[in-house]
Amino acid sequence: MSATNEPIEIDLAAVGIQGTTIFVGYQNGANARERAGLDLLDHGAGQVVIRIPPDSLTMTSSFFMGMFERSIGVLGPEGFARRYRFEPRHFDDVIAQGIADVERGLVGAL
């Protein structure tokens, strides 16, 4: 965390899947989480800006889950929304769905 409380920026293209701006797969999301050091950032104080490449075609809910499920669990949905900002807001639907999925906190099926 910088002394000036500047937001920390994470370039999704740099931590995502090398050479593509399509973000798919739970494991790929989990790998991106590790590269971005989100376990540490979840416990920081400042805001984190996730920079989505402007030409990015898609992000699947599985990728979002792999990357942010644990953060939402740690911070709660409101805390997550305060800490993490996504720019530009290409994938708001996927992000909202992902937060809702974690919120449900399901175990088991039928």
Add this chain to the structure above:
Amino acid sequence: MEEEPGPLDPALVGAAYLRRYALRAGIAGDTVPATIVYPRVYSFLEDPDAALDVSAGIVARVLGGAKDLPLDQRACAEAGLCAEALSAALVRKAQEDGVQARRLRPDAGACAEFVDACALANWGEGEPGEAGCVVDLLRTSQYFRSDRGAADATEAVMDRLRYTRGQRLEASFAQRLGGVLGEALDNALTYGDGDCWIASAIRRPPGSRFDEMEIVMFNFGPPLHRTLLGMAEGAPQKPDLETLLARHRDEGRFTPAWTPEELLTRHALQDGVSCVGGRSTRGAGSRTIIGFFDRLHAECAPERPPRMAIVSGRVYVCFDGTYRLRPTTSPTRNRRFDIPFNPEEDFGLPADPRSIRRLRNAFPGTLIALRFALQDAYLQSEEHA
């Protein structure tokens, strides 16, 4: 449920690949057809058993030692990309052993143009012409490199679908479509054997004011019910599975048309069900795909409703808008989405046989086929791009 032969190794070539396909599909191969005759309607969306008869014929003839493959398409009046893509995949494998395909093409017309375009694009037969459609067949094993197979394959397909026929997909629709493809391909590569075939086409049906997009993907990994049965002992969702099977068995629900395979396939399609088990965020892939279809259906022009089908082993699941994902009413499902495929919306009952039914033939893996009209809202013209 009987034992199933091992996975279909993507590295197998020619007849060896088709032999394994035959074993997994239960194709006896005791009769070698002189000609493979196409049905009048050749599509998994309309007549899956007839489509599987064609693939069984192709495989039986090649395994019988024939060096030519006469495909009689003359009676075919309607062909879907889904069926064309499967036969193209099998013909490609046969060609690896020097087998020559020979087509007796349909009479002139839209079906002939489409079948010609498929043959040209997918197995190099015929001459380029004014087919009026875009069609392609890719195999993900050519893209498969550990972590990026699904991303690369999604990008390759979307590159073909995004800009076509003077228009391109509207950005938010392209995101939705790319998300569904990415999710489906990731599932296929994660839970299959890394070998997934995917084809896409855009064409203008006769008399329609819209182009239609067709997408099909299939793998030759374990069918859905096998994937669930393979769940490890002690997996968090294993007890749910056993309870469900016991309930249908104890209540006498199983019949020749509603077997554990149909039950487990329906179960595999429910939101949150995953062979990985337990985690709150797994098992969202089928919800993404079915939710995408439901929205297409809600937005469609009434004269061209979308269709989707899933074929997995001997189980056929038809999506035509009759049943939709709905928020669960079960307290133990905690705000999940359900689609029991019956009017009672009851997982204790069999599905409506018009939506889930047992096939005469088996598909040795899982196939998803989707067809929908590209209405104006899904497109933007190049001048506005």
